[in-house]
Amino acid sequence: MATLQIDNIIKRFGTVTVIPELSLTVKDREFCVLVGPSGCGKSTLLRIIAGLEAINAGRLLVDGRDVSALAPPERGIAMVFQSYALYPHMDVNRNMGFGLEISRTPRNEIVSRVARAAESLHLGKFLRRRPRELSGGQRQRVAIGRAITRKPTLFLLDEPLSNLDAALRVNMRVEIARLKEELNSTMIYVTHDQVEAMTLADRIVVMNEGRIEQVGAPLELYEQPGNRFVAGFLGSPAMNFLSGTVAQVADGAARVDLTAGTSVMIPLAGRVETGQFVELGIRPEHIKLNEDDDGVPVSGRAAIVEMLGSDTFVHVRLGDETIVVRDSHGRRIGKGLDVDLRLPVEACYLFDQTGLRVSRLNGLAEAA
């Protein structure tokens, strides 16, 4: 249990600045998830917190204590690595107790802590096995067990589920959610998988090119993205973007002429000017397909149809652009057929050419 304060840190590798200047506070007992595309600096940030990378400027405070210059073990952290990083020549028992062995913890204390962690992670039967004799899921549990035995103040998890197959990943996600409740510790979790981020996080930090794009609760980010990057990154399938031009600005709203051939009135929160290039964002699940409903009508052709059983994803061509529609009614939509779409205005977002959201919170977010 600890509060982590990252204070204006800068990280450079040679002449390349991977984290320009970043500040973040992770509250006590919070499960904070860092998400972002590959190379956005999230793993580097985690390694900085762990003490595996030195910083070029700024400070790291754990419970108010400056730990920037301290070695990893002195920071009171434990880390679960993407590749598990289990020592191949040690059995499960020694892997889990190695950190304690190094810190000269009494033998009986090591035995009892390892036994407790093994019991909690259902690893009791495997204590004498080497890592190569374990399945991927079991290895992952050993890696988590190794972190638990050290009773850290801060847990760091670097894409811990990315090496597991899809089914196992779901199981381990549930397992981590259970551990989160059980351990009640401060945890920082890095992933590029937004499902993990949305389901596990108390708070999500969306990163891009070493900068924080937005911080907030999962649904808050999903429903109130501050910019086009966050809007496009969270959600699967991703949010659709339709290009357009501002035709008129009046009474706190903008009329946008879409390239797809229709106009839409969007209530504004930011500044746009007539003639300015903008993008209209709308999530696949909010678009109505072949329904007589309120909303801006657009017509297109079903180019690709992906039937998943519970949902059908229809990729609709609108002139030069393609948008994805999620249909949960189990209807069979033929590929190549003409379809009518409705875009509910209250579900639309508007982004200016810098990517900033300029529309007011949509109706869905306000209702939430």
Place this chain on the structure above:
Amino acid sequence: MTRISRSSAKSLALHATLFVVLGFWMLPLVYMVSVGLRSPSQAFDPVLFAWPVTFANFITVIRDNPLTGIFLNSLIITVATVITVVSVSALFAFACSVLRLRGSLVIYATLLTTLMVPLASLVLPLAILLKTFGWVNTYWGLIFPYSALGVPFAIVILKAFMDDSPKELFDAARVDGCSSWQTFWHVALPLVRPALVFVAIWQFIVTWNEFFLALIVLTRAEMKTLTIVPMQYSGLYMANPGALFAILTLIALPLIFLYVLVQRAFVRGLLAGAVKG
């Protein structure tokens, strides 16, 4: 032909070829043992095996030479060299590959160039150097030069292994609280064990068989190593091929036993080093 019989025929042909190659390869060794077991009159008979077999040559070389002392000299020099080479090269490879100490790569590149210097060109300067230090006719006079000559090759092998090891393991060790020394001892060394075995055996063989430098540095009879002994059975005006080959057989025996003992690890180390990309 069924698939199974086709594959067993293939395997038979492969094994037969390998046995023929092995037969050719083993000829000098078999001939060495065979000549050692012949009487002087049969020594130059152009046959692989001559009858009757006699152990007289082995008795001669054992009686003529204080073999226990000579064997001990060889063993002390070889074991000390192996320990020095393995320790120094493992530590250097760790510093270079894991700790990435400043300047270590420059030293590594410099050491590599020494692999290209032939021993013959080093003998004269080495002899002068050893005489200056007073190390002629001492164990150190061979242990230090052998170690210096063995370390670069060992570093190449061990560094390749450490470069290949998952870096996250070393990070995990740091998070677990290991110092550099503890990371080296508890994580790096066990990870490169096959390479350590390979380097140790290789260095053992090279040092045990070394003749040229030993001949120059060791002039006193009680300091001689095994490889110098055969010289006395082959001279300009005399030759005792039976005794010569008997002592050569005795010299080769420890190496053969050692190789049989650790053959698996040796081959594993050899292959893993070879496929490093």
